Amino acid sequence: MSYQFDWSVLFSGQSGSWLLQGLITTLQISALAWLLALVLGIFAGSFRTLPIGPLRWAASCYVEFFRNVPLLVWMFFWYFGVPPLLPQAVQDWLFDHGAEFWAGMFALGVYHGARFSEVIRAGIQSIPSTQFEAAVSTGLTIAQTYRLIIIPIALRLIIPPATNESLNLLKNSSVALTIGVAELTFQTRQIETYTARAIEALTAGTLIYLLLCLCIAALVSRLERRFAIPGMIVQMRAE
């Protein structure tokens, strides 16, 4: 017995438009979650390097709490745990306006924010302390030093690991199907429902994820070169 492939199912019926819809939802949820994760990560990562006890403590709590609980649990938390805390009218409005999407977006963003934070912290800590001292000695406040000197340098340093994190975020968006978000993986299952062709549908999904990630990686490496500070970082010019 061998499996008879029938790739035509991907091009017949509504399969194509489902995959496209799924792709758009995946991109939307990932992009929003990525922005949230980046903002949270920059703040939490910076706070963890500051000589200010309470801020450092708060940021550490956030990071350890959110990164050490599985993403799936966070999905259920934001979808089932948070709404009951809101007033009834807000709940009803949310449920009628895509609560699944927003719960999934927050779960993904807040979870990956905690992971981004560690990447950013590592970037900040790899900057020699003389940079910080030099900045402060020119009269900048700590906030200004972070905003104008430390974070711009750190963000350039962490591009490779942050790319890793971003690709993980994109792929982890598929976990949102557990709370009913109709993203890419969800749509591949939909195709399976209509055609009973699971392997073809999964392969199509896999190739789309692969292409998406390769495109993002290529884009980032261009950005990396574009924003590199000459003389600052050892750079191999292989290509």
Next chain:
Amino acid sequence: MKQVLRVLLITVLLVGINESARAQTTLEKIERTGTIVIGTRTGSPPFAYVNKNNDWVGFSIDLVEKAIVPVLAKKIGKSIKVEKKESAPQTRIPLLTSNAVDLIAETMTDTQARRESVDFSITYFVTGAQFLVKKGSPINGIKAAAGKRIAAQQGSTNARIIRERVPSARLVEFPDQPAAFQALVQGQVQAYTNDGIQLAGLKAKAPKPDEWVVVGEFYSYEPYGMAMRKNESDFRHLVNVGLMDAIESGRYFEIYEKWFGKKGEVPYPLSAETKRFLQMQVVPK
């Protein structure tokens, strides 16, 4: 270039796996290993679930163990062990085609699309889609679902029908029963649609069964069958003989009573119509 190579390599591996699995028929495999591997569920009471004593049991599993296995054992001439594996709606067909399991025994609806990939036994259970709602809900059938938030199971035929017949319903699809029920309890959705028998099972297991009602006429026809690899008529015949013998001898109805009778896990009386239908599937010896 590297990426192209990678894709090629994966394809070659996949094809290779398929080739090596081609060698033997299901019956030969069962004879060699003395084991039949079934794909079933852990959370689909009373068809297949893990009970309070942590035993993996259910109506579908009983049918395999008490009706089908004896026939297979007699044919092969030695005793056969049943090994169970979890199979979800989106994994069950690949599990079969990859030879990981030999028979799907859970709550799989026999459909024409699925018959293009797998073969089915005779129908061993008949149900149809309905709605589970809170007592007093205005939703009383598929027409009333328009404009409402409706939960369905991902990969089910019901979700597909709702989407086609009531496009204005806001459909939220969950991969498993507990999440869908939780959403119904909390109000994320106003009704949960699934096969009537599954809803009856869910209601029976709910903390306060009286708060919930199963409503609406069957808006779909869901005949459950056991699925097997395609084009193995000798194996399929033995599975069918097992089921037919059980229906004819009355053993099927004993097993039915055990799970769906008054004292069963999910009381769901067998209608005279369904009983007649089951009996008419039995061909003479």
